[in-house]
Amino acid sequence: xxxxxxxxHLSSFPFERSILGDSEMTGWQQLKTKFELSVxxxxxxxxxxxxxxxxxxxxxVIQAESxxxxxxxxxxxxxxxxxxxxxxxxxxxSKIHPTVSKAxxxxxxxxxxxxxxISRSNLLFGWRNLLVQTGVDTLRFGSxxxxxxxxxxxxxxxPLLRVGTMRPWETSWGYWSxxxxxxxxxxxxxxxxxxxSGWRLGWSTEKRIELGISRSWIxxxxxxxxRFYTLxxxxxxxxxxxxxxxxxxxxxxxxxxxxxRNQQLVTDGRLKFPETxxxxxxxxxxEDHEHDLAxxxxxWEHSQAKIIGWHQQYGSERExxxxxxxxxTLQPPNLLHWGWSAWYNHQLGWTYKNIIxxxxxxxxxxxxxxxxxxxAKNISWELTLEERHHGIRSHEQNPAIPMxxxxxxxxxxxxxxxRDVLRIFSRYDILENPGRTVAExxxxxxxxTSWKRNW
Numbered sequence: 001x002x003x004x005x006x007x008x009h010l011s012s013f014p015f016e017r018s019i020l021g022d023s024e025m026t027g028w029q030q031l032k033t034k035f036e037l038s039v040x041x042x043x044x045x046x047x048x049x050x051x052x053x054x055x056x057x058x059x060x061v062i063q064a065e066s067x068x069x070x071x072x073x074x075x076x077x078x079x080x081x082x083x084x085x086x087x088x089x090x091x092x093x094s095k096i097h098p099t100v101s102k103a104x105x106x107x108x109x110x111x112x113x114x115x116x117x118i119s120r121s122n123l124l125f126g127w128r129n130l131l132v133q134t135g136v137d138t139l140r141f142g143s144x145x146x147x148x149x150x151x152x153x154x155x156x157x158x159p160l161l162r163v164g165t166m167r168p169w170e171t172s173w174g175y176w177s178x179x180x181x182x183x184x185x186x187x188x189x190x191x192x193x194x195x196x197s198g199w200r201l202g203w204s205t206e207k208r209i210e211l212g213i214s215r216s217w218i219x220x221x222x223x224x225x226x227r228f229y230t231l232x233x234x235x236x237x238x239x240x241x242x243x244x245x246x247x248x249x250x251x252x253x254x255x256x257x258x259x260x261r262n263q264q265l266v267t268d269g270r271l272k273f274p275e276t277x278x279x280x281x282x283x284x285x286x287e288d289h290e291h292d293l294a295x296x297x298x299x300w301e302h303s304q305a306k307i308i309g310w311h312q313q314y315g316s317e318r319e320x321x322x323x324x325x326x327x328x329t330l331q332p333p334n335l336l337h338w339g340w341s342a343w344y345n346h347q348l349g350w351t352y353k354n355i356i357x358x359x360x361x362x363x364x365x366x367x368x369x370x371x372x373x374x375x376a377k378n379i380s381w382e383l384t385l386e387e388r389h390h391g392i393r394s395h396e397q398n399p400a401i402p403m404x405x406x407x408x409x410x411x412x413x414x415x416x417x418x419r420d421v422l423r424i425f426s427r428y429d430i431l432e433n434p435g436r437t438v439a440e441x442x443x444x445x446x447x448x449t450s451w452k453r454n455w
Contacts, residue, residue, distance in 0.1 A: 028068050032452065034451070043056070044106040050154070051154070056086070058085050074126075077120070080117060081115065105360075118157065122135035122137060136159055140153050143309075148358065149283045152360075158185065162179055178199070180198070213265070217264075277312060310323070321373055329344065384411075402437070422452075428444075
C-alpha cells in the first residue's frame, strides 16, 4: 500500500492497520494482557477511561485483547474485569453533575463494584474502500487533545453499527473520508433504549490542513423515530432541511409528552506547520436547534461550545512538546433566555450510562490546561496543569450560588521495555464549592500503575 499522507490520522490498532493493507498485521494477533492497580483518596476519575471509574479506595482492572485480522475481514475482542472498593465520598461532594441531572461525576452506587464487561468487540468487513464495523466500542470525533465536544472515549462502550471509508479518497481537491454510525443507548432513560445516529465528513490536504464536521441526533420520542429510515433520514432527507417551519412551530407535531430528542453539529480543524512543529486546532459546535433552514432563521441564537488549542514541538527530533487548550460551553450573556445550561442538557442530556458523551466538564463550564512533555523511543511523559469552573452563568445570574472550581496537577509516564509497557499516572486535585454549594474545600489524590504485556 502506498504511504498515506501525513495529514491523515489513522488508528494503530492491528485490525484497522491490516484492513488498510498492512500485510505484517494479518493473521492471529499475539495475546496482550494488562493489569492495572489504582487508588483515589476522595475524588473519582473517569476521563479517557472507557467507562472504568477510578473511585475512592482501591481499584484494579485485568484486561486481555486479541483477534484475527486480514485485508477484508477482522474480528477483535477486549474483555475486562474490574474491582473497585468504591468507598463513599464525603457528603459535601455531590455525585450529580451541577448542570445535567443525569450526567454523573461518580458512580451512582457506593457499594463495591465487581464487573465483567467488554471494553471493545468488533467485526470489520472491508471491500474496496468500504468498511463496515459492528460491535461494542467508543467513538472519538474532533481535534482537541484533552477532551472533545461531540464524542469522546471516557464513556462506556456502546453497541454500534458503523459504515464508512477505509482510507481517505485521494482527489485533486484533497483527501476525503466519511462515516455514518448508529448506536443503542441504555435502558435507564425516560425513553428506554433510545438510539443515536450520526455522520462525520473529513477533508485534509497532504500536510497542512485538516477539517471535519460531525452531526448526530438522539431519537428520544420512541415510536416511528426508531425506524431505520427515520434514524438516517433525519440527517440526510432534503425535505427535513427545507421544510416551511421548525417542528416546534408546526401544530402537526405532538410534544405533549415532552421532547426528548437531542442534536449536535460540531466542526473541527487543524492547521499544521511542519517546518516549525506547530499545530493550531479548534472545535465549534451548536446544539438543539433543529438543523433545518427554518430553525436556523428563527433559532440561530442557541447553545454553543468551543475549543481552541496550540500544540508546539521542540528539539531537533521534535521529541519535546507543549500544549495549551481552552474549552468552554458558556452561552453569551444576552442569549440566556435559551437556558444557560443548554449544551449537553436537553432533557436527559447528551449521555450514555449517565456519562456525558462529549466533554466531561459538562454545560455552563470552562476549562484551561497547559501541558509539557517528551516522547522518546522507549519512554514518554507529560506534566499537565488544569483548571475547570462549573456554573459560571448561573453564578452571574444568582451570586448566592457559588461556582465550583477544580484545579489539578497531573503527571503521566509510560516506559516500554521489550514486550512490556509500564505506566505510572498521578493526579492531585483541589475542589472548591463542591456541587456548587458553600462547603469545605476538598483535596484528592489519584495514583495509577499498569503493566501491559504482548505475549
